[in-house]
Amino acid sequence: MDPSQHLENALRRNFLTTSASGLGLAALCSMLGNEKGFGQQRSGIDEHLASPNPLAKKPPHFAPKAKNCIFLLQAGAPSQLDLFDPKPKLNELHGKPLPAEMVEKVRFAFIKKESAVLMGSPRKWSKHGECGMDFSDFLPNLATCADDILMIRSMQSEQFNHHPGQLLLSCGRATFGLPTIGSWLTYGLGSESDNLPGYVVLTSGRGSSGGASLWSSGFLPSHYAGVLFRHEGEPVLNLSNPEGMPAELQRRGLDTLRSLNEQRYSEMQDPEIASRIASYELAFRMQSAAPELIDLRGESKQTLDAYGIDRPQHPEATGRGNVANAHLSFARNCLLARRMVERGVRFINVIYEAWDQHSDLDKDLRYNTWVVDQPVAALLKDLKQRGLLESTLVVWGAEFGRTPLGENRNGREANTGRDHHPFAFTLWMAGGGVKGGQVYGETDEIGWGVTRDPVPMNDFHATLLHLFGLDHLKLTRRHQGRDFRLTDVGGNVVTRWLA
Amino acid sequence: MEGLRWRGPLPKRDVHLFQANLASPKSDHLRLSRRQFACVDRNRSNTPLQALITLNNESFSEAACAFAKRLIENSDGRSDPEKIKEAFRIALARSPLASEWEQANALLMDSRQWYREHPEEAKKWTSRFPLANLPVEEYAAWVALARIIINLDEFITRE
Numbered sequence: 334m335d336p337s338q339h340l341e342n343a344l345r346r347n348f349l350t351t352s353a354s355g356l357g358l359a360a361l362c363s364m365l366g367n368e369k370g371f372g373q374q375r376s377g378i379d380e381h382l383a384s385p386n387p388l389a390k391k392p393p394h395f396a397p398k399a400k401n402c403i404f405l406l407q408a409g410a411p412s413q414l415d416l417f418d419p420k421p422k423l424n425e426l427h428g429k430p431l432p433a434e435m436v437e438k439v440r441f442a443f444i445k446k447e448s449a450v451l452m453g454s455p456r457k458w459s460k461h462g463e464c465g466m467d468f469s470d471f472l473p474n475l476a477t478c479a480d481d482i483l484m485i486r487s488m489q490s491e492q493f494n495h496h497p498g499q500l501l502l503s504c505g506r507a508t509f510g511l512p513t514i515g516s517w518l519t520y521g522l523g524s525e526s527d528n529l530p531g532y533v534v535l536t537s538g539r540g541s542s543g544g545a546s547l548w549s550s551g552f553l554p555s556h557y558a559g560v561l562f563r564h565e566g567e568p569v570l571n572l573s574n575p576e577g578m579p580a581e582l583q584r585r586g587l588d589t590l591r592s593l594n595e596q597r598y599s600e601m602q603d604p605e606i607a608s609r610i611a612s613y614e615l616a617f618r619m620q621s622a623a624p625e626l627i628d629l630r631g632e633s634k635q636t637l638d639a640y641g642i643d644r645p646q647h648p649e650a651t652g653r654g655n656v657a658n659a660h661l662s663f664a665r666n667c668l669l670a671r672r673m674v675e676r677g678v679r680f681i682n683v684i685y686e687a688w689d690q691h692s693d694l695d696k697d698l699r700y701n702t703w704v705v706d707q708p709v710a711a712l713l714k715d716l717k718q719r720g721l722l723e724s725t726l727v728v729w730g731a732e733f734g735r736t737p738l739g740e741n742r743n744g745r746e747a748n749t750g751r752d753h754h755p756f757a758f759t760l761w762m763a764g765g766g767v768k769g770g771q772v773y774g775e776t777d778e779i780g781w782g783v784t785r786d787p788v789p790m791n792d793f794h795a796t797l798l799h800l801f802g803l804d805h806l807k808l809t810r811r812h813q814g815r816d817f818r819l820t821d822v823g824g825n826v827v828t829r830w831l832a
Numbered sequence: 833m834e835g836l837r838w839r840g841p842l843p844k845r846d847v848h849l850f851q852a853n854l855a856s857p858k859s860d861h862l863r864l865s866r867r868q869f870a871c872v873d874r875n876r877s878n879t880p881l882q883a884l885i886t887l888n889n890e891s892f893s894e895a896a897c898a899f900a901k902r903l904i905e906n907s908d909g910r911s912d913p914e915k916i917k918e919a920f921r922i923a924l925a926r927s928p929l930a931s932e933w934e935q936a937n938a939l940l941m942d943s944r945q946w947y948r949e950h951p952e953e954a955k956k957w958t959s960r961f962p963l964a965n966l967p968v969e970e971y972a973a974w975v976a977l978a979r980i981i982i983n984l985d986e987f988i989t990r991e
Contacts, residue, residue: 530880545877555878562881569881571888577957577972578893578979582946586980589939593932594985608878609985616883 387556387611388524388531393802398766398832399726400525400801401674402518403681405667405709408499408541409653409688412735412751413759414780415454415698418486419467422778423737424453431738435781442493442753443691443742451779452739452748455695464770471702474710480770481713481722481763483830487774487783490733490755490790495689498732498755499543504551505794505819512551512810513559514794515680517819518801520550520557521808525677528622530560530615533673535666536684537564537704538659548682552812556608559682564662568669569623587617626672629665639711640664647704652697654687660704667708671715674725688731691740692750713763726765726800734758737779757783760793766800768832788827795824799831886983896979897960899923904966904974912940916977923981936977944973 414420428450436446456469462479475482492498497507504511512520515532524531534548541547548559562568574583591610598606629637637643641664650660663685670681687701709729716722733755739748757776763769775785795805798819805824809816818824862882886892899922907915916936920928928936947954947969954972963971981987 549877558877558879560879560881569884571881571884573888575888575890575893575957577953577955577959578976579950579953582943582976583887585942585946586939586976589935590980590983592935593980596929596931597984597986605878605989606985609883609988612878612880613883613887613983616880616887619880619884620888 386614387554387607388519388615390523390525391521393522394804394807395802397802398724398800399764400724401677401679401681401721402515402726402728402765402797402801403670403674403683403712404514405705405727405729406499406502406547406682406684407688407705407729407731408543408684408686409495409690410498410731410733410735410753410758411688411701412454412690412694412698413486413757414735414737414751415456415694416469416472416702417467417484417759417761418776418780419456419458419469420454420737420776420778420780423451423780426451426779427453431781436738440493441736443740444736444738444752445741445743448741449738450741450748451737452751462770464772466770466772471698472706474706475713478710478713478763481717482769482771483762483767484759484772485761485774485788485793485830486757486759486772486776487786488730488734488758488760488788488790488793489783490758493733493753493755495732495753496543496546498753499547501790502730502732503543503547505791506821509546510551511549511817512553512557512819513548513682514797514819515548515559515682516550516553516557517798517808518680518803520553520810521798521803522679522801524679526679527677528615528618529626529673529676529678530619531679532557532559532682533678533680534559534561534682534684535564535568535669536561536686537663537666538654538656539686540564541684541686547684552817553810554604554608556611559680562669564666565657568627569619572620572623574620584617587613622676626676627669629668632668636668636711636715639707639715640668641707641711642668644707647700649696649700651700652687652693653689654685654697654701654704659685659687663704664708667712671712671719671721674716674721675719690735690750691742691752692745694735694750716764722764724765726767726797727763728760728797729762730760731758737781756781762830766832767830771830773827773829789823791820791823792825792827794819796827796830799826883983886988887979892982893979894960896982897958897975899978899982900971900974901961901963903978904963904971912937915974916940919978919981923987924984936981939980940973940977943976944969947972947976 414423430450436449456471458467458469460466461468461476464480466479466482466484468476468479490498490501492501492507501507503513519531532548548561550558563570574580590613594606594610598610629642644660644664646660666683670683673681685705690697713722713727716725733753734757735751736754738752740750740752741748757780773786774783774788776782777784798805798808805818805820809818862885903915903919913933916933917927920926951969954969957972958968958975
């Protein structure tokens with residue numbers, strides 16, 4: 334077949350589909366007297382035709398408190414019982430089994446129910462700030478930020494393994510193919526930055542076992558996906574033009590590229606082509622903006638030291654958190670996150686996958702908390718001092734918590750770790766319009782279940798969107814015949830979290 | 833891959849290891865499958881970092897240079913318009929529309945003009961695969977066009 338014939342067929346097919354939903358919709362809307370077309374509904378294709386930049390700023394549903402989010406994803410699940418939620422009773426019951434009826438219907442990732450016993454925490458606890466918030470001795474720096482922190486001790490997940498749990502935390506449902514929080518925010522609000530992506534992902538150490546599904550745009554066009562920076566060496570490569578290709582000719586070539594891609598887009602109506610055009614234009618602008626972003630020489634020594642940019646390695650560096658100088662990349666990522674907030678990046682996902690302590694909990698937790706405690710506290714104080722904390726939501730948390738039971742895998746002499754625990758765990762937030770100096774929710778005497786104010790993941794998401802001026806019920810996207818939300822079919826805004 | 837011919841049944845494990853060892857920053861940004869397990873559907877992605885790779889990475893500059901060299905060496909004295917059509921045919925398996933052809937030709941002419949004024953740059957730009965029998969600014973202009981063609985959405989993505 335003549336290739337041009339093939340193209341004509343493709344065009345005919347596309348005309349039929351796009352005219353059904355395009356021309357037909359336009360006709361219907363004008364009949365209904367609604368010129369904008371379906372009120373709050375935001376259709377990708379119409380949006381592209383109306384606006385040359387699909388990431389252009391969009392108004393929220395109501396006045397927002399937060400403009401940017403730094404999501405410090407502590408993948409692997411840190412132990413709330415050794416960091417945030419002290420349980421003296423658990424120490425008393427150390428070595429004792431749980432009543433059989435309590436564990437009867439529970440699924441564990443690894444624990445053998447028959448011989449499982451409770452495991453106390455050797456941590457020392459003290460109260461901090463005017464609010465008197467509990468922190469264990471592993472978090473001395475973070476403890477000094479207590480009055481800015483909203484400590485949520487009653488988080489609940491439905492998933493007891495890492496990747497499904499991380500999907501639930503990131504997408505609102507433990508399923509592939511859904512947009513992540515950062516994608517929903519950039520979809521709803523656009524990007525504040527002309528020269529950098531609206532949604533950036535930074536990783537330390539092992540990277541992320543959940544991979545790209547944790548920053549995917551799902552069924553949203555791919556320009557709403559997170560952009561992964563490198564964690565070793567230069568964060569962004571290929572920022573300079575190749576030898577023999579000067580800036581003016583680069584721009585000239587890109588003009589042709591854009592024009593040819595636009596022509597293709599007008600024929601195919603595929604939003605992914607619009608994404609491609611936006612990516613190339615952003616890439617060109619990043620060539621001048623990104624080197625400035627990642628150059629830390631303008632930061633004062635005081636700032637660099639506060640974050641611990643050049644800290645020497647911990648003398649007892651150990652465990653799964655100690656990979657590829659994670660202590661340096663995590664500190665740098667925290668500082669880069671602040672610099673991105675200053676430059677208008679909407680959502681920065683800082684991933685440290687280090688916390689899956691099925692064994693050697695004390696040793697590994699000592700190291701991991703050393704990695705994060707200083708930079709995270711520095712980040713909060715730095716944001717506050719620059720007046721950015723009010724509009725920047727900082728989230729620190731993971732897909733679930735860890736069990737009050739010690740982990741007793743076959744062949745182990747002693748319990749030195751904890752298993753996955755989705756029924757009750759701790760996550761904290763600061764800034765961005767949350768009411769700090771507050772402990773929300775309560776767990777029972779051994780930290781097994783929630784006894785007051787349980788927070789399902791959908792409520793967490795509904796409240797997060799609310800802080801950004803978005804109504805989680807209205808921020809929708811039609812896909813496969815129905816409207817989808819970050820909060821799936823649940824979600825209530827937790828008003829007591831709001832400042 | 834010419835040199836890599838196996839005799840007998842394909843040693844699957846070694847092929848996987850070989851592919852795994854090819855991992856590079858490019859494979860991260862382009863979201864290549866890690867080949868640890870079957871990949872039913874590749875993740876769709878479309879980021880500015882990918883655009884930076886296909887625009888500025890050395891291997892893509894080499895590819896553009898090799899593409900232009902192939903066009904010129906196989907042209908048998910064909911005219912510019914015919915060579916542009918041939919470039920579209922090789923890259924996209926179709927002829928350019930009239931408007932596409934015009935855009936490509938305009939870029940070719942502007943690039944030719946620029947490299948004529950900057951012969952040193954033209955030399956650097958074409959040094960990846962030098963070509964003896966052609967003025968260097970002429971060759972450089974074709975490399976500039978070839979580079980844009982291999983950055984077209986239609987070339988990068990199979991719809």
